[in-house]
Amino acid sequence: MSTAEHRHRLDRRALLQAAVAIPAAGAVVTAAGSGPAHADSKAVSGGRSRFDAESPRFALAVLPDTQYLFDADSSDPAPLRATFRYLVAEREEANVAFMTHLGDVTEHGTEEEISLAADTFKGIHGKVPYSVLAGNHDIRSSTDDQRGDSAYLAAFGPERYASMPTFRGASPDGYNSYHVLRAAGREWLVLALDWRVSDKGMRWAQGVLDAHPTLPAVLTTHDIAWSDDEGAAQLSDNGKRLWDGLIRGNDQIFLALGGHYWPPGRTVLTNDSDNDVHVHITNYQDRYYGGAGMIRLYGFDLVRGVIDVETFSPWFLARDPEQRSPLEAETIELTGPTDRFSLAIDFDQRFKGFAPVPVPKPRPASAVMPRGTVAYWRFDASGTSAAGSAGAPVADGALVRDLTGNGNDLTVSRLHTSGPDALTWSADHHPGQPAHASLRFDGGKGPDRGAILTTAAGAPVNSTKFTLGYTIETHIMLPEPFEGDHSWMGILSWEGRNGDAGKTTGWSPLEPTCSLNLSPERFLQFVVYPYAQDADPTSWSHAVPVGRWMHIALVNDGRRTVMYVDGSKIARNPAQPSTGITTLGKPFVIGATQFDEKFGQGFYGWIGDTRIVSRALSTRDFLTPFE
Structure with a gap:
């Protein structure tokens, strides 16, 4: 001072x-x-x-x-x-x-x-x-x-x-x-x-x-x-x-x-x-x-x-x-x-040698599916019968269940000619995450590589409009050191061109209708084309850290969207109206973002428990709660 x-x-x-x-x-x-x-x-x-x-x-x-x-x-x-x-x-x-x-x-x-x-x-x-x-x-x-x-x-x-x-x-x-x-x-x-x-x-x-x-x-x-x-x-x-x-x-x-x-x-x-x-x-x-x-x-x-x-x-x-x-x-x-x-x-x-911090026990899926939960995915044995040992490749075609029972199961596939190491099982996890497991993605550019998890055609989440609001949550960790060019890599998204939905305000009519991405400066970017407006309100975080788990939440109350990182509201949340998400009936994806309905690169890092709820949640009700 x-x-x-x-x-x-x-x-x-x-x-x-x-x-x-x-x-x-x-x-x-x-x-x-x-x-x-x-x-x-x-x-x-x-x-x-x-x-x-x-x-x-x-x-x-x-x-x-x-x-x-x-x-x-x-x-x-x-x-x-x-x-x-x-x-x-x-x-x-x-x-x-x-x-x-x-x-x-x-x-x-x-x-x-x-x-x-x-x-x-x-x-x-x-x-x-x-x-x-x-x-x-x-x-x-x-x-x-x-x-x-x-x-x-x-x-x-x-x-x-x-x-x-x-x-x-x-x-x-x-x-x-x-x-x-x-x-x-x-x-x-x-x-x-x-x-x-x-x-x-x-x-x-x-x-x-x-x-x-x-x-x-x-x-x-x-x-x-x-x-x-x-x-x-x-x-x-x-x-x-x-x-x-x-x-x-x-x-x-x-x-x-x-x-x-x-x-x-x-x-x-x-x-x-x-x-x-x-x-x-x-x-x-x-x-x-x-x-x-x-x-x-x-x-x-x-x-x-x-x-x-x-x-x-x-x-x-x-x-x-x-x-x-x-x-x-x-x-x-x-x-x-x-x-x-x-x-x-x-x-x-x-x-920790004399007063170790108690490790929270895993929480069952039933304990973290509040009213309005549309989909919940986790990468331990409760989320997929195919869960393997830490470091083992996740096989193409492996199924990650939507634990709500709503039918939004995810299927694993690799991008282009990516090898087994593009996606592996991991025991690493956010300390407050309900499941003590995650997936390790090794995506990148040149040659394009990565892996994705996508919903099937006809999955309910593909077409849900969320006009009354939503909360989209995930847990991620970026590697340390953060090596290579991973600018504009996607974390999660809905496939489909916003121009096909008649949206005219965006940077390009070829970008998807909703996506969470990482900029070259390691700023999180959440861009959404609302269902009820011809707009593309975009939230930007600060430069996020590497080597540390983060909880990310996108909360919409039917009027506007706010991004939270580790339970803290970021500064650059747009004030313009944002009601719903313009979904086109195309798959929801974890691990990448399309441009012109093509994947250029996959995510680089870890992704843990991910949940979508059809209403705005308070920070205390997040997957990892923040009082």
Whole structure:
């Protein structure tokens, strides 16, 4: 997010100023897996802003060393107060799930410094859940988590978090804690470990992981890695101990965050399960005004498969741009490669070793034939008795049944002199597709090749006009790499020249009356000649991806047609009237499009379940439903 965007947010929404008193302390929780249950997924935080735990996008706020803001008689908590006001005010819009402090809250760990810091944290308490761990400046640095009482423990021990819905427990010594938060429709584990974890602390942390074996985990500690001036991080001595004793053997830990050192840096290590672990250093105390309450937002996006990271100072952002000093303006937002970056993570793939995504079971045809279903074809044993093993050729003459019983069966044939590999059986399929099978088409140009599936003469779908509307759905995947010239290849169509039906508006009277095709730029094109109008309204998608299954739906409500890709309405849907389809009693085809009643090339890729319904369906009623 740009600085201007941050400023716009702050300008249009007044930052919340009121502090909330810390609730009465509850009992210290020490047992892994015990503690209060997580809050409702739509719970309002502090009565002011709402966090959406089911949205696939959320943010983890990371607050590094604030020690120079709490340094004896030169303390100035104003920057941190501004950071907390920002997180509270923006919790709903940024969907902030949690904030974690990486230690060195104060410079000397005195009662006065700790007391001021604890009072400052009232600005976020009860509004955004958080964790705080001890850095070497908060306690006696020569000790580990068995050190006993300290001013830090009295202020930032387990009692402080007991009322938080995310807090689940602390180690018996009180210096290590963990939280379970619900975000993006699943639970995540945050481990907040002391500056120096003892053997007892390591066993406790392992117990927490063992008690939550399916939760992806973020490990936070003060000292884990240091970086060179180019931002290349490597484990510190303490980091090596954590890596060998805890991180590398627990595949759940995918992100490990530390402060302590500067400059910031990052690296990617490979754990014992051969998976990536991202290790980051976040520390800005060497920057102007002791870092000025600088925070990082780790923006998780489970749809795009990325974590977008940005680093900025809300204190400087909140100021009038005309009143900022040169150093304030310079430090508002950091955009270097270790401060602003994106991590590409296939979350399902990364987490499958400990939390595999359940594979949906195939759904019977009877479950996916709503009222008005005209035809439904699938390529597993329920759809054709000829279904063969994956990779085996589909024989010419093989029959794919119309499972509605309406008589729209499809028959396989090859184009021109195409060989057996032009059409093969496949077990690949769209994850949400009812049948766990598809057909692999190897069509192309020069020489013309491919295979098609066509209805017989007299099949009802050949002449159906769909004047009350229709929904045509299919699933496709384009190969990766997408090799060769496949421009204007057809996916499905009705045979017959539109000119023979008296249509005059189209690009050519020789093109078919209805077809779904792929342009040279990989744009989907759906062109239809309506029954009730002399027109050819055409929908165009964006450039569709390769190597990924897509669900495509063409929905007509009797007035106009809308294309959906993966449940999302595309932009280029024509507004002109479109009622019905001008069918000429000629076959419906899967795998190609005719021109002048001739096939020039066949489809290249996979095609799965295909269905035609004689009315407009909502996205939730698609073959692969989208809520």
